[in-house]
Amino acid sequence: MLKAFKTHINNNLSFLNKSKLLITVSGGIDSVVLTYLCHSLQLDVSLAHCNFHLREEESDADETFVMQLADNLQLEAFVEHFNTNVYAKTQKLSTQMAARELRYAWFQELAAQLGFDYILTAHHADDNLETFLINLTRGTGLEGLTGIPEINKNIVRPLLPFSRTEIEAYAQENKITWRDDSSNASTKYLRNKLRHDVIPTLKTINPQLLENFSKTQQYLSASKTIIHDALKQVYKRVVTEKEGMLMFDILALKKLSNPKAYLYELLNDYGFTAWDDITNLLDAQSGKSVSSQTHVLLKDRDFLILSENLNSESTPILVNHLEPVKITSGVLSFQKVNDFVDNDLNNIYVDKDLLKFPLTVRTWKKGDYFCPFGMKGSKKISKYFKDEKLSLFAKEQVRLLCSEEQIVWVIGYRMDSRFKITNSTTNILKITLTK
Structure with missing residues (x-):
């Protein structure tokens, strides 16, 4: 297998030969074999191990094993501990999805901080078939049927062409030890049911299953x-x-x-x-x-x-001390100035003494009206939107800057003339929308 692995790297993933690599190692046979293969090719690798604290002493034993593996091969190793059950509960995720989110976020953080070019995972051909069947049973499009990508941005899976049988044979021939995850034996998870019950039957029916699946x-x-x-x-x-x-x-x-x-x-x-x-x-x-x-x-x-989806951004925002405020369409900033120029879509000048703080940034509601700058009289916001030919989405995105119940600015569109600069204005406030 080492010869085939070297050929695969040189022919298809040659960029790994000159890259700084981080191997994700659980302690199981797949990631341990990947570590030995990369070490044999003298690739520049370090190890990363996650302790999810899901299997009590067994999780700690996995960590100890990985640290010993790194020591034996004289490789740098990183370990991170996670309270996975708490994260799963707070994020309303399954334990498996929580662990996935946690580990990939940490791997990417390590890569960014320490300059790793690529993250290597030990997914292989059988994993790919399992993923295909999972997506098939749940309903999927073509994207879900093409399986696990060998290269996905900075994540690379160099074992993808190799079967679990080949990996096990390599480990046995080279007297490599590994850790068995007891949860892999449980069939309460769909992936394990497919691994232990369905795929062996399919391989009995067709011994060339993996080869034919690869062609498909x-x-x-x-x-x-x-x-x-x-x-x-x-x-x-x-x-x-x-x-x-x-x-x-x-x-x-x-x-x-x-x-x-x-x-x-x-x-x-x-x-x-x-x-x-x-x-x-x-x-x-x-x-x-x-x-x-x-x-x-x-x-x-x-x-x-x-x-x-902007539903979560409909809560009114208070403006107290003229500090910048982030809103749906950008950032509102406030600046006291001594002079003014013409208003435009993203900048207005108002008489600060006419404002009553705190100001409010909110969505529009039925019955809202304002006095459009440059026009006589008032106009309902709904009529203004219609005249401006705003789409339904654009209407939902519009925010109003208000002083108590009075509209100061239909942000990004038109200010209200009730707050305009006059000859008696002594305090000029410039309000800017930066998109």
Whole structure:
């Protein structure tokens, strides 16, 4: 296996030969074998081990084993301790997902602080098959069927072409010891059920399962490349980028051969799952929307508009001491000045003595009105939005700067004339929106 591993590195991952590498080591056979292989090739490696404190004395024994491994091979090792159960509870995650988040965040932190070029994990061909089957059983698109990527930014998986059988044979031939994680024997997790019950049966039916699976993934990856090329062309015809939002032309979408399929590919990275509801937006009334945890897709006349989910930012913000304030559209800053120029979309000048602190930054509500600077009389905010032809999303993003119940500024649009500079003004305040 060492010869095959060296060939794979030189032919496909040659950049590792001249890089500073961090190997993630649990103490299990896969990561230990990866460590020995890299050490045999004299790669520049260090080890990183996470103690999740999930298996009491067993977790501590894993840590001791990894430190001894590093000592035997004269490698630098790093260890971090996590209170995984507490993190899982506070973040409302499964234990497995909590451990994943914790370890990858720490690995990236180590890489950034200590200058590691790449992080190596010991995922292999059987892991790849398990991931494929997990995604298949849960329902997935092409992305989920192409398996674990060998290179994902600075994370590299050099054992991906090799099977668990090959890894075990190498460990036995070279008298390598490792730690067995007792939780791997439990079938309460889906991955373990597939590993112990399903995949052995599939291998009995077809001994060439891994080889055939590898070929299938190559075909799927090739198909994904073709799809991405097609999507680039569709994106140019269908999507317009505007003020941090993506606007999808509904008429252009409907002309595509399979709008639902294209919507899935175009929106798959934004956390959506209700694909039938998204497709139904094409014929829905304006104002209908579908949300994910991070984004909202809204029907607005002839467009579907994708924007970040801003519901959590609707709480009013108080401005007490003229310190900069972060809002949805940028940062508000306040400066006392001696002179003024014309107002524009991002800068207004007001009579400070007319303001009553604390000021408030809030969303608009039904019945709000203001006196637009440069105009006579008042106008409802809703009518102003209509005249400005703001989309539903743009309306939701607008924030108002208020002095008590009076609107000082429709931020980024128009100030209120009740606070304008006059001949009697003695204290001028400049308010700036920096996007």
